[in-house]
Structures are given as C-alpha cells and as structure tokens.
Amino acid sequence: MSQNTVILITGANRGIGLELVKLYASEPQYTVIAGVRDVTKARELEEWNEQAGKESGRGGKIHLVKIDAGDLEGNKKAAAEIEQLYGKVDVLWANAGAACGSIPVLSATNADYENLFRTNTLGPIVLFQAFYALLQKSDNPVKKFLITSSIVGSTGSQHMVPFALSPYGASKAAVNHVAVKLAQEHGEKDGIAVVCLHPGSVMSDLGRQGWVDMGLDPDGPLPMPVATPEECANSLKGVVDGVTVEKDGGKFIAYDRSVVPW
Ligand SMILES: NC(=O)c1ccc[n+]([C@@H]2O[C@H](COP(=O)([O-])OP(=O)(O)OC[C@H]3O[C@@H](n4cnc5c(N)ncnc54)[C@H](OP(=O)(O)O)[C@@H]3O)[C@@H](O)[C@H]2O)c1
Numbered sequence: 001m002s003q004n005t006v007i008l009i010t011g012a013n014r015g016i017g018l019e020l021v022k023l024y025a026s027e028p029q030y031t032v033i034a035g036v037r038d039v040t041k042a043r044e045l046e047e048w049n050e051q052a053g054k055e056s057g058r059g060g061k062i063h064l065v066k067i068d069a070g071d072l073e074g075n076k077k078a079a080a081e082i083e084q085l086y087g088k089v090d091v092l093w094a095n096a097g098a099a100c101g102s103i104p105v106l107s108a109t110n111a112d113y114e115n116l117f118r119t120n121t122l123g124p125i126v127l128f129q130a131f132y133a134l135l136q137k138s139d140n141p142v143k144k145f146l147i148t149s150s151i152v153g154s155t156g157s158q159h160m161v162p163f164a165l166s167p168y169g170a171s172k173a174a175v176n177h178v179a180v181k182l183a184q185e186h187g188e189k190d191g192i193a194v195v196c197l198h199p200g201s202v203m204s205d206l207g208r209q210g211w212v213d214m215g216l217d218p219d220g221p222l223p224m225p226v227a228t229p230e231e232c233a234n235s236l237k238g239v240v241d242g243v244t245v246e247k248d249g250g251k252f253i254a255y256d257r258s259v260v261p262w
Pocket of ligand 1: 010011012013014015016017036037038041067068069095096097098119148149150151198199200201202203204205206207208229
C-alpha cells in the first residue's frame with residue numbers, strides 16, 4: 001500500500017467497524033473515513049478521534065461521513081465529499097450490517113427479508129456503485145472492496161449454523177453472490193480485490209442480541225468461542241492487509257484465514 005492510503009469503513013460508530021477505524025487511524029499511512037448513518041450517534045468515535053489527535057499533536061485524522069445503507073443518492077453525495085477532500089479511495093469496506101433475530105422461514109415476513117436485503121445486500125452494492133470512480137483513482141497497486149459477510153450466509157456451511165436465521169442468511173448469501181460477480185467484473189480489469197469476510201462470532205450489539213434471540217445468556221457459557229470487537233478487528237485487519245487480486249479476489253475468507261465455502 002502507498003504512503004497515503006485512504007480507507008473508508010461503514011458501520012463505523014460501534015462494534016467491529018468502530019474497532020477497525022481505531023486500528024487504521026493508529027497507523028500513520030492511513031487516512032480513515034468513517035461511514036455512519038447518523039453522525040449524532042458517533043460520539044464514542046468522535047471522542048476517541050479527539051483524544052488520539054491530542055496525543056499525536058496532529059489533530060484527529062478520522063473524517064466522518066454520512067452513509068445510509070442502500071441509499072444511492074446519499075452514497076453518491078458522500079463520494080462527492082470524499083472526492084473533494086482526498087480525490088480517491090484505496091480501500092472500501094462495506095461493514096455496516098443488521099440482523100433480525102431468530103425467525104423460521106414459515107413465519108418470517110416480507111418486511112423481515114426486505115429490511116435485511118436493503119442493509120446487508122443493497123448496502124454494499126450501492127456503496128460500490130457510488131465509490132467505484134474513486135477506487136479507480138487509487139494509485140495503489142491493490143485496490144480493495146471488502147464486505148463483512150457472515151458464515152450464516154454460507155450455503156455450504158449450514159450444517160454448522162442450525163439456527164432460524166433465514167432473512168439474515170439470505171441477505172448475506174445474496175451479497176456473497178454479488179461479490180463473486182464484482183470480482184469477475186472488476187478484478188483483472190481494474191485491479192480491485194473483492195473479498196467477503198466472516199468475522200467469527202463477536203460480542204458486539206448485534207452478536208449479543210443474537211445469543212439473546214436464541215434463548216442463551218450472552219454472559220453465560222456459550223457453545224462457541226466469542227471474540228470481542230477489538231480482537232475481531234485485529235484478526236480481520238491481519239487478513240485484509242495482505243489481500244491481493246490474484247490470491248484472494250472473489251474469495252470468502254474467515255477471521256482465522258480459512259476459506260469459507262459459498
Ligand atoms: N457480531 C457478530 O457475531 C457478527 C458475525 C458475523 C457477521 N457480522 C457482521 O459484522 C458487521 C458488523 O456488525 P457488528 O457485529 O459490529 O454489529 P453492531 O455493533 O450492531 O454494528 C452494526 C453497525 O452497522 C450499522 N448499520 C446498521 N444498519 C445500517 C444501515 N441501514 N445503514 C448504515 N449503517 C447501518 C450500525 O449503525 P447504527 O449504530 O446507526 O445502527 C452499526 O454501526 C455486520 O455486517 C454483521 O452482519 C457480525
């Protein structure tokens with residue numbers, strides 16, 4: 001990556017996104033753009049930025065931008081703002097995501113599916129559409145489009161996911177498909193490494209609510225290891241920093257570097 005790498009991460013005000021933003025902002029070569037859907041809900045991020053800025057003596061280096069998943073006009077406005085300020089994006093990370101609890105297909109409503117498809121599927125699609133021109137302006141040999149997906153959207157792993165999570169899983173499976181198409185359409189042609197990521201089980205608000213919805217106490221014994229958002233961000237950063245188009249483009253990679261089946 002070049003001396004000045006511009007990285008944009010969505011869903012940056014809490015959970016895994018917040019920890020990713022902090023990690024990248026701690027490294028001098030990165031300019032970090034934090035995509036949040038409601039800037040008034042980014043207090044923790046702003047405080048961290050202010051504090052880090054004081055400690056470095058150079059001021060906060062995180063730029064907040066409003067990005068609502070699936071809103072094409074809003075995403076284009078955000079891209080225009082970033083173009084004015086930085087002229088390019090090197091790494092675009094669609095991390096924002098939502099879940100809706102444990103609902104069997106038989107009782108799931110259209111709204112359950114539609115809401116999650118808008119955030120988890122259209123969110124990354126629209127983000128790519130709005131920022132494609134800025135990724136093309138990157139002078140980095142490897143440009144990256146990363147999507148925080150989930151093993152719940154891995155059709156080939158459903159034997160390991162015996163939970164009623166179809167609206168969430170379907171929305172992530174759909175975005176996985178789109179990632180494969182984007183890798184075909186923009187991997188070799190534009191040098192963009194398109195990669196889906198499985199962060200593992202993480203005790204964010206979303207992860208915590210997931211255990212509650214399944215009738216388990218998130219603070220009690222759980223059937224699998226659960227990472228903190230900070231641990232997860234560290235693992236994911238380790239994975240994505242070494243990503244290349246040839247080696248990883250069009251793949252679904254887990255926090256522990258294993259390849260997840262589609
Ligand atoms: N936690 C896990 O165990 C786990 C496992 C597999 C995959 N994931 C995936 O990891 C990603 C990050 O989730 P997390 O665990 O860090 O959850 P989280 O702490 O609940 O954070 C979710 C983030 O997504 C944002 N978001 C939700 N809906 C949005 C929308 N319509 N437009 C824009 N932003 C929106 C939230 O913003 P607001 O604060 O404004 O709501 C928040 O910043 C998600 O894609 C999730 O599906 C998580």
